[in-house]
Amino acid sequence: MKGKVITFLGASESGKTLLIEGLITKMGGKIKNSSPGPTSSIKVYGAFFKDIPFYFIDTPGEENFIAELKWAMSVSDLGVLVVDSTVPVKYYIYRIFEMAKEIKLPLINFINKIDAEKTQWAQTICDLQDMLEILQIPVVYGFNTTQPLFLVDLVEKKKIIEENLKINYEKIPEMFDHKTQTLSDQLLxxxxxxxxxxxxxxxxxxxxxxxxxxxxxxxxxxxxxxIPIFIGSAYSGLGVGVFFNKILEFYPERSFPLINTNAGFGLTFKTIYDPYAGKLSFGRIFKGSFKADSKLITSQGKEEKYTQIFLPRGDSLEAVKEAKEGDIIVFAKVDALKTGDTFSTEPLKEALPVPEMPTPMFTLALHPETRADEDKISSAISKIKEEDPSLNFYRDEETRELLISGLGSIHIEKTIEKLREKYGVKVKTSLPRVPYRETIKKPVQGVIYRHKKQSGGRGQFAEVHFNVFPLERGRGFEFLETLTGMNVPRNYVPAVEKGVREAMEKGVLAGFPVVDVKVQFYDGKSHEVDSSDLAFKLAAIQCFKKALEQASPTLLEPIIELEIFVPDETVGDVIGDLNSRRGRVLNLEKEGKRTKIRAQAPLAEMLEYVVTLNGLTGGRGYFISRFSHYEEAPPFVAEKVIASAGAKSQEE
Known part of the structure; x- marks a missing residue:
């Protein structure tokens, strides 16, 4: 029988893991290591029921790891939203619903902890119906009298008696007939x-x-x-059996993007580096089968042999000889296989689509603590990036800092913890340096600099005459040569331009690159013996610096454009905070029960914005940012940056 894949979604402590482990146990599987608490990565379980292989994917319940959900959902037939009925419904549920809606993943709600002391499961159903913009109808309902809570199957219109995964029915007490009929009619x-x-x-x-x-x-x-609604308790097992049986009755046939080929193929959705087993690549097979001791071809065109393949069994892996369509297969030590790769038995001309990773919202600079850490960090980063493609690691060529960008402070904290504990790399962190720029506000003409050096033997001589003009913001740099006569041989012009470009790398205010200037090289002097490319380059450097000092130099700061998604009731607080950060709101757009705020703000004011936004919105807000442009920094900002650069220069 074709394997079925179900992803369990929901906020932290909603009971996803306990529900999965309970199902595995009821199906006769074994749980060797019960999960200790919240996780930052997906985990795959497997078991058989009525000769059908089932695979359950447990997902993180924190927004910082929402990329993991995207990978899990991309290979699943069905998503189960597990909702804690003892606390208010979290906005995270709405984010999950949006993602599922976008990729057309069918969803089922499981209202958990209905036998807990603080449960308000009926109110939870109402809150979900109000929050999610889709029809949600109970399939299983509950009644509480002087006796313990009992469940009613609204398809059968009978009281449910559960024995593990076996379901029996009894007549409903007469006093609940009317309510049951009303709910059943609604479902009908x-x-x-x-x-x-x-x-x-x-x-x-x-x-x-x-x-x-x-x-x-x-x-x-x-x-x-x-969205069909079920109620139950993962802790006591109440409602778990009927929930699973009903899933089998109306299990959806989700259509996945497929490739026109006779070859077997699948998609890799998770990579794990295990300290004992090495690299493990998890993928779902969408067509055909894969056997042990064979070969695969990646969507990058790389062919590699492998020895073992595994299938999830319980919470462990079991070596098998063959994996078939629908199965979640695990390849061991296949170096060519990366998360997001399509794998196949024959070369393919196309690849399966992969989920778009969320935009990073928080960046820190990494500083290895010792030389040994510096030597090991590249290899560790390469593996971590494979395990979590939503992370960005890159070196800023300007500041020469190694940067890590993630979805929030928790995302990066967990990554640094993994660097230390899994790969033995210790790092310190800091906020990244802001890439300011310098420019000029007025033109200067007739700037002359003579470079002359005589120390025995051949000397150095060059004289250059510049006019320097400010350009419109974003124009960059223009070099114009308008020499007349033969005061300067034309073969020295490239050296002069090279000197100017080198001088632009460090401005006169705080040592930041100079932009948006035009340099006109209109005259100069040379010596038939002592002039050289080097002499003219050095003269150009000093002449340009001299011109900058006379041309009202000023500091430019980077401005980013943001799309901030927040609940309607927090819009005022978020806009107020943006104003305090020298931000400008461009417009507001209503999107369902939330608002998208388009704004611009200085990058320097937004380095830790994700932390503030989480506080203002109760963790319900998120944003996308991109570089917009540079503009002149206010005097109080420029003074602070220049003073800081001066202090740092003295230290060095």
Whole structure:
């Protein structure tokens, strides 16, 4: 039978892991190492039920690791939203819903902890129906009387008796008949809307058969027209059996992007470097099969042999001889295989699409503590980047800092922890240096500099005459040669331009690169013996610096453009904070129950913005940023930056 993949989604401490482990146990699988708490990475479990291989993917419950959800959802047939009924519904659920909607992943809600003391599961259902812009209908409901809470199957309209994954039914107490019928009619009406023939029958007869009702739910689920709601308790097991049985009844057939080929192929969605097993590549097979002791070809065109393949069994891996369509396969020590690669049995002309990674929102500079750490960090970073493609590591050529960018402070903290504990690399962190620029505000003409050096033997002589002009912001640099006569041989012109460009690398205010200037080289003097390319280059450097000092130099600061997504009720606080950061709001756009704020702000004011935004929105806001332009820094900012640069220069 074809393997089925279900991803469990939800906020931290909602009970996802406990629900998965409970299901695995009920299916006869074994859990060797129960997960200790919140995780920053996805984990795959596997078990059989009625000869069908099931794979359950557990996902992180924190927004900093939302990229992990994207990878898991990209290979899943179905998503289960696990919601804690003892606390208010978290906005994270809405983010998950949005992602699922975008990639057309069918969703089911499992309202957890309904037997806990502080549960408000009925209110949780109402809150979800209000938050998510899609029809949500209970399939299983509960009644609480003087006796313990019992569950009702609204398809069968009977009381549920669970024995592990075996389900029996009893008649509902008469006092609950009316409420059950009302809820069942609601489910019937929604199910009838799935097909025209169902609608006609429902309007004529007021009913559907049980099979038609289930088919209607399946079609609506598959087409994302509804989210079936289940209630239960992962801790006690209440409702877990009926939840799983109902999933089997209307399990959706999700359509994935496929490749026109007869070859077997799949998508790699996770890479793990295990201290004992080495590199493990997790992928889902979408067509064909893969056998042990064979070869694969990646979407990068690389061919590699492998010895072992594994399938998830319980919370461990089991070596197998063959993995088939639908299975989650694990390749061991296949160096060519990277997260996001399509793997196949034959060369392919195209690759499967991969999820778009979220934009990093927080950046820090990494400083290895010792020389040994510096030697090891490149290899460690390469592996961490494979394990988490949402991280960006890069060296800023201007500041020469090694930077790490992630989705938030927790994302980066966990990565630094992994560097230390898994790879033995210790680093210190700091906020990155802001890449300021320098420019001029007024033109200067007739700037002359003579370079003359005589120390025995051949000397050095060059004289250059410059006019220097400011350019429009963003124009960069222009060099214009307008020499007349033969005071300067034309073969020295490239050396003069080279000297100016070298001088532009460090301005006269704080040592930042100079931009948006035009230099006119209009005259000079030379010596037939002592002039050289070097002499004219050195003269050009000093002449340009002299011109800068006379041309009202000023500091430019980088401005970034932001799209900030926040709940409607926090818009005022977020705008107020932006104003305090010298930000400018460009416009506001309503998107469902949230607002998108388009704004511009100085990069220097936004280095730790993600932390503030989390505080203002209760963790519900996020943003996308990109470089926009440079503009003149206010005097109080320029003075501070220049003073800081001067102090640093003295230290060095």
């Amino acid at each position: 009406e929604v199910s009838a809307e799935a097909k025209d023939e169902f609608i006609e029958k429902y309007l004529e007869e007021g009913l559907l058969t049980k099979d038609e009702l289930i088919e209607g739910i399946k079609i609506n689920l598959q087409n994302q027209k509804m």
